[in-house]
Amino acid sequence: MKNINQQYILKNGKEITIRNGAVTDAEKLRKTVKKYIGESEYIPQLPEEYTLTIEEQENWIKSFIEKENSIMLIAEYHNDIIGNIDINGSVRKAMQHTGGIGMGMLQEWTNSGLGTALMTCAVEWAKQNKILEILWLQVYTDNIGGVSLYKKMGFQESGLIKNYFKQDGKYFDNMTMSLSVK
Template identity: 60%
Template sequence: MQKFKPQILTLKNQKTVTIREAEIDDAEKLLNCIKTYVPQSDYIPKLEQEIKLTIEQEKEWINYFLTNENSLLLIAEFENEIIGNIDLTGNRRKIMEHTAVIGMGMLKEWRNYGLGTALLKLAIEWAKENSILELLWLQVYTDNELGLRLYRKLGFEENGIMKNFFKQDGKYFDNLTMTINVK
């Protein structure tokens, strides 16, 4: 059963992308996309060598989103290539199933063209229609100015900072938790 109706949109770079729900057959392309954008980002707290998923494990990961009502995995495609994704991972614990954490990433050459805004807006719209979800949350580096601007623009509120949460190359970064109510 399809949870999300595919959307076709034109970005600021005048390129047309399709945003749709990920399918099991997307596993290899999605894994390659993630393996490409993680080392391109200063704000994803994962190192390239830590991405050890096999294609089979990636298929299982995609299936998680397909089978859990409070979860969604969207991909952005351009000319049949995956260029980014967003996931809402709904909590499996009964007393927290009304919450989902957001993860998002995209290839460097697709940043600053409105793709992140489009992905996040569509995920929020889906969550508002979802009968289970009430609260979306995310974590962001406090010095990720572009990310912070996007999240604030779409209505996320700051909930607290964990100092020195991330440590990379001997340098510490603070982590901000942000939430948005969708009901």
């Protein structure tokens, strides 16, 4: 159930592969994440704050491989990592049926259908997982594309924190959205 290796043809006509993340992806993934953090206005982290070493990145990937209620998926185009999504299942007994989603992609791949492909793979995996019942994520309310994608996938608004993010003196609201997968 955990092995995923699927091809998708995106709106831009390019064929990509979505597969399980592996420890050997650590260095390439680290570079991709650092790049998309710098490109995105909707990730509440600065590139200089992303300081994982290769070993820490390897351990982070390993944590998704080892937990039954978690998965990390990598999107590749010609062996380059262009995006990723993860479901981080809670280790706490009372919340192990829940998994938080994190997703990112390189700017040049936005609006190509990559987000839909990543989200589809992750949600389908979660629906087959014996432990997970609820997926949740957080999104800037200003991120119209993200909110639209999550609604299209069936996520519903669960809560709102006003002025949660502050960047360059401007405040942004944080919306939590959730999806039942059982």
